[in-house]
Amino acid sequence: MAHIHLGEGSFPLWALVLWTLVGVGLIGVVTYRVRKGGIKTHQIALAGIGAAASFAIFQLNLPVWGGIHMNLTGLVGILAGPALGALIALVVNIFSAALGHGAVGLLGANTLVNATEAVVAYYIFKTLMRMDWDIFPASASAATIGLSAGAVLMGAIIVISGVNGSALPRADLTIAVAGLVGLNLGVAVIEGILTGFVVQFLASVRPDLVGLGDRQQGEEDLSGVTA
Amino acid sequence: MTTLSNHVPDPRLITAYAEHRDSPLHRVNPWTKFSIVGALVLAVTVADALVILAGLYAATLVAYGIAGLPYRRLGLWYTLPLLFIVSVAGPLAFLEPGTSIGGAIGTPLGELSVTWEGAILFAELSCRSLTVVTFTLTATMTTRYADIAYLLGRMLPNPIDQVALLTYRFTFVMVETLEDLVKAVLARGATLSEFWANRRTYARILGMTLLTAIERSERLVKSMEARGYDGDITLYGDVPRPSLRGLAGVALCYVAVVGYALVAVYGVVSL
Numbered sequence: 001m002a003h004i005h006l007g008e009g010s011f012p013l014w015a016l017v018l019w020t021l022v023g024v025g026l027i028g029v030v031t032y033r034v035r036k037g038g039i040k041t042h043q044i045a046l047a048g049i050g051a052a053a054s055f056a057i058f059q060l061n062l063p064v065w066g067g068i069h070m071n072l073t074g075l076v077g078i079l080a081g082p083a084l085g086a087l088i089a090l091v092v093n094i095f096s097a098a099l100g101h102g103a104v105g106l107l108g109a110n111t112l113v114n115a116t117e118a119v120v121a122y123y124i125f126k127t128l129m130r131m132d133w134d135i136f137p138a139s140a141s142a143a144t145i146g147l148s149a150g151a152v153l154m155g156a157i158i159v160i161s162g163v164n165g166s167a168l169p170r171a172d173l174t175i176a177v178a179g180l181v182g183l184n185l186g187v188a189v190i191e192g193i194l195t196g197f198v199v200q201f202l203a204s205v206r207p208d209l210v211g212l213g214d215r216q217q218g219e220e221d222l223s224g225v226t227a
Numbered sequence: 228m229t230t231l232s233n234h235v236p237d238p239r240l241i242t243a244y245a246e247h248r249d250s251p252l253h254r255v256n257p258w259t260k261f262s263i264v265g266a267l268v269l270a271v272t273v274a275d276a277l278v279i280l281a282g283l284y285a286a287t288l289v290a291y292g293i294a295g296l297p298y299r300r301l302g303l304w305y306t307l308p309l310l311f312i313v314s315v316a317g318p319l320a321f322l323e324p325g326t327s328i329g330g331a332i333g334t335p336l337g338e339l340s341v342t343w344e345g346a347i348l349f350a351e352l353s354c355r356s357l358t359v360v361t362f363t364l365t366a367t368m369t370t371r372y373a374d375i376a377y378l379l380g381r382m383l384p385n386p387i388d389q390v391a392l393l394t395y396r397f398t399f400v401m402v403e404t405l406e407d408l409v410k411a412v413l414a415r416g417a418t419l420s421e422f423w424a425n426r427r428t429y430a431r432i433l434g435m436t437l438l439t440a441i442e443r444s445e446r447l448v449k450s451m452e453a454r455g456y457d458g459d460i461t462l463y464g465d466v467p468r469p470s471l472r473g474l475a476g477v478a479l480c481y482v483a484v485v486g487y488a489l490v491a492v493y494g495v496v497s498l
Contacts, residue, residue: 007308007356009271010315016272031384039386041451045444048393049401053440055394056401057433060409061232064422069235069307072433079437091391095398098367099236100360101307105268158315165275165351167344168322176318183314190422197430202438209441
């Protein structure tokens with residue numbers, strides 16, 4: 001799960017307002033679609049507990065490069081669908097910000113980044129499965145591509161916004177941010193592979209969860225909500 | 228050995244501090260604390276002087292201490308915010324144009340040196356970030372579970388409020404599930420110290436956590452529907468409006484921040 005790797009107050013006020021409005025717009029559209037499609041009790045329960053699981057998984061320290069943390073946003077997108085995935089991204093970001101991880105003022109930008117990861121991972125996964133890919137390469141590729149899209153978007157948001165108090169030209173800022181995006185792309189590959197193994201495990205015990213079993217009502221409905 | 232991280236705040240510990248401790252900040256109205264977080268976000272965004280930012284940070288550290296919260300834990304919890312700062316502000320400290328501090332280091336890409344402007348920017352970004360992190364943690368560690376649930380229920384639109392309330396309720400359960408799974412594999416002789424060699428074990432732990440979550444959600448659906456769930460989780464708690472003194476304090480914070488921004492930062496109003 002990529003984050004805007006800047007703390008509170010790092011963006012100028014106009015950027016804070018802009019990304020908050022974009023985030024609110026995105027969540028507004030998702031909420032409208034979810035309400036219009038008629039969200040069911042099992043979808044609310046899945047989103048709530050899925051977000052709790054994603055938040056809990058962040059507590060686990062993985063021994064890569066001295067220790068990394070993951071929220072498995074791509075996996076959440078694959079399992080919950082694009083609409084619920086976006087709502088889960090928002091809720092996880094709210095709780096993370098409440099615990100000092102991820103800025104309160106950057107909730108809009110961070111939600112945009114993480115919702116992108118979930119949505120892209122979901123659609124890539126569905127596309128690859130329709131092309132008869134095996135479960136592991138499909139889910140690993142989908143999560144890696146989704147997380148990479150999030151990492152690139154994160155870099156773009158920082159470059160567009162600029163850093164509060166910095167006189168650095170945008171071209172130089174792009175160089176500084178490129179290293180960060182590169183690091184995130186590395187983590188995306190690791191998280192993608194881990195997602196592949198997790199989906200493979202889930203498919204072996206509950207194939208219905210990834211659309212391989214009898215429970216085919218998991219297909220996306222009009223509201224973009226699955227599971 | 229991999230365990231649950233001690234540099235990510237444990238929601239169970241945060242809640243324990245809120246439920247079982249008492250301090251002047253525990254008695255402040257939750258709406259007031261939430262409003263002050265907003266004022267601080269605005270303040271660290273518009274403030275452009277290191278002295279002011281350092282002052283704000285010092286004030287939040289004092290508030291944290293008044294609430295009787297542990298500084299040592301706070302130091303550990305700073306790891307991730309500081310990592311965020313270093314990952315971008317670190318390179319900026321070198322790239323920022325200005326007067327170099329000491330000598331330059333020769334690299335294949337040219338000479339590299341930290342500039343005074345870069346160092347100040349690094350300090351400013353650190354103060355901005357840590358100010359809000361410290362106060363947000365102070366607010367969550369001094370606000371009871373039921374009050375936070377009430378605020379979530381009141382502030383978020385449906386169905387996001389429902390998702391958030393379930394997330395809040397089940398976060399504690401899922402953290403314990405994950406912890407139990409890690410303990411179980413360690414008890415069975417697994418060593419989780421190397422990721423790649425143990426990738427399937429990690430996948431099992433994470434997969435089981437998600438599977439537990441999904442199966443729990445399926446049981447929850449039956450229980451919710453049996454109790455006549457109609458899209459609204461009833462909250463029985465209540466958080467009263469802030470007192471007049473609390474409202475005045477919040478208003479004063481916002482007036483001070485907006486006034487400072489208009490006069491000192493944007494120069495819209497001249498005194």
